[in-house]
Amino acid sequence: MKKVLIAAAAGALLFSFTGVVFAKLPVLQINPNLVIPTPTPTATPSLKLINPNLIKNLGQVVLKYTNKRGELDNVKVTAKDATSITVDNDGTSVKVDVTANTHFRRKFWGKSDIGEISVGDSIDVIGRWTSEDKTEIKAVLIRDLSIQKRQGVFFGTVKTITDTGFVMTTIQRGTETVTLDATTKLINRKGQTITAADIQVGHKIRVRGMWDSANFTITEVTEVKDFSLPPVATPTATP
Secondary structure (H helix, E strand, O other): OHHHHHHHHHHHHHHHHHHHOOOOOOOOOOOOOOOOOOOOOOOOOOOOOOHHHEEOOOOOEEEOOOOEEEEEEEEEEEEOOOEEEEEEEEEEEEEEEOOOOOOEEOOOEOOOOHHHHOOOEEEEEEEEEEOOOOOOOEEEEEOOOOOOEEEEEEEEEEEEEEOOOOEEOOOOOOEEEEEEOOEEEEOOOOEEEHHHHHHHOOOOEEEEEEEHHHHHOEEEEEEEOOOOOOOOOOOOOOO
């Protein structure tokens, strides 16, 4: 007990001589709600390829209409040469390019060719545009609505004889002008060969050929059959 009192007294004496005050140091407090943001990494830009079909010349991106399917409906022919046809499409002149792969059809879908097309005809065109302003098209199919021709068979009566054939009155198609050529087969009702001179006014006939409904003609005639030949023998009355 004496030792404790002596130590306490010694401490008090030391404090009084030095004048040093020992204070309690503050403890650093960290706010648990404080969040230090994580830096966002900068995104690396990605490279995107440009469709080469959208590029014209050197890096100029344009809307590309070329090689797109195109149609022209009921347009009028204004000019024609061996490899192209020019048409008027609602006031816009359009060049129709013709190739070896272009198909030609008449109004009734009979086969045709560029030689049958005339200035002023109305045509339909299906193909692919070869210009972005749609003023030129490569034709796949051209249908001439003005060539109203089709293969047909016609029955009727010879009305008049002409230098190139005859005019016949048909049962359903009115009066038609028939043109014969060297390839036309002429036969009677028995299938026997006859000549053009054998066909006379009033004979009942059948004609196979190309009918032009606009011009009332039958051309490219493959066969004429005359049912009035040979003449039917008149029975002789028995006395």
